[in-house]
Amino acid sequence: MTGENPISRGRRRFLVGTATLGAAGVAGCTDLFGGNGSEENNSSGNESEIGQIGSGREGRGDPGGTLMEEMPPLEGELTVYSGRGEFLVGDLVQYIEDLYDGFSLDVRYGNSTDLVNQIITEGSGTPADVFYSVNAGSLGALADEGRTQALPNDLLELVRGEFRAESWIGTSGRARTVPYNTEALSADDMSDSIDDYSGGFGGSLGWAPSYGSCQAFVTAMRLLRGEEATRQWLEGVVEAGISDYPDEFAVCQAIAAGEIDAGFTNHYYIQRVLDGSPDAPIETSFTKGDAGAIFNVAGATVTDAASNAELGANFIRHLLSAEAQDYFARTTFEYPLIPDVEPVGDLPTIDELNPPSELDLTQLSDLEPTINLMRDVGIDV
Known part of the structure; x- marks a missing residue:
């Protein structure tokens, strides 16, 4: 013009x-x-x-x-x-x-x-x-x-x-999420508490423990709940046989492919899978007020x-x-x-998310104690 x-x-x-x-x-x-x-x-x-x-x-x-x-x-x-x-x-x-x-x-x-x-x-x-x-x-x-x-x-x-x-x-x-395979699980199977995914969850799980985003998630748990409670949570997912992946996009690909039923990732990896394959059987669930919900x-x-x-x-x-x-x-x-x-994507607004209000985001850089704890539990990071 x-x-x-x-x-x-x-x-x-x-x-x-x-x-x-x-x-x-x-x-x-x-x-x-x-x-x-x-x-x-x-x-x-x-x-x-x-x-x-x-x-x-x-x-x-x-x-x-x-x-x-x-x-x-x-x-x-x-x-x-x-x-x-x-x-x-x-x-x-x-x-x-x-x-x-x-x-x-x-x-x-x-x-x-x-x-x-x-x-x-x-x-x-x-x-x-x-x-x-x-x-x-x-x-x-x-x-x-x-x-x-x-x-x-x-x-x-x-x-x-x-x-x-x-x-x-x-x-x-970025919102922390729990993506899941819709052919293996329903929305009703997904909990809004991160505690329910340790030990007693009724499906197979995957994560990327060497990935910084996953380590910050565990760091948030350590800061919010203390080292002992975090150790118990980690021991629970390890004993349940959680699968390791090199990164969180790979976790979401594995969920969509049916290799695992659910996992722990940032929200945008699910959206990227769906952008390439709109019919992929993967959806997003969120926990509330805990380390699984950090933003x-x-x-x-x-x-x-x-x-x-x-x-x-x-x-x-x-x-x-x-x-x-x-x-x-x-x-x-x-x-x-x-x-x-x-x-x-079909996502809640920021106002609808429920991150832990008492967490100072700047403290998530304190990774060394987290990595030491994960290694002590037997996680390869």
Whole structure:
């Protein structure tokens, strides 16, 4: 259309383009609840006709929320240390950079925990202006070292209070779930208590105990229930013969294939299986108020060494735009964190989920005691 705003034209192209990203079929890797931040940058080598990254769903209209064109323009140079993998967010950050002629991004990808340590080691000379993390634990770890600075209140107010702190904000979320095979089990067979899946559950189970998201789930149980109760739960699933898989996408594939009846995974792996095979016999169930129901976030912060803190905050603001939030919903099947964009799939809203209210997400980075406990029980991690 003659005279149309070029950003508006680009926005529509971007929204359409996200629907095709999933054809790559990368296996084994998105984030996760993991405190170690390693999963987004690794591949399990697990090949399947079902792509690891979602290709989006048809029939979604334009998202609500604030468009990038309505946000403060980005101008200058910005260095981002990203614990989120390039294959997941590379197209998004490139799109943001391309919107503005006077804006230049230098994105350095890596493991979230490694990047935290790198920023700490580099001290005041770190080139990192923004740290984009796979999980809240790494954001909290950097904040605890005094290496972040406060974000503007109008930015923080874009998401719910539990998904932000003074110096960091969540940008997308993941719900912990118990997927199950609908040919082996019914919804009535699934419990809303994680305790019922240890020992006495009437079906076969699978998990990925070396995966950071699974280890963070066990960490949550340890923080909420104590080490002894967690040990008993772990002993129960081990004695019942739980099957190990290299990653949580593989767990969901095994459920859909009928290898196992149920498992423990993040919610988006089920959606990715269904995106590739809409008739696959797999559905999602949720526990309530316990470690099986944790909801974690990827997020970002401006470092204390940022040369232009306002530019860093406005870049983060773009990650909470209508376009970016719809990108996360369509492309990675994560939960958008602004209320005007809905998740993809037959999922409860964030308001309908029941995560444990007393859990501090930043504590999920405390993995060492969890790994020691799992090994002590005889789990190969």
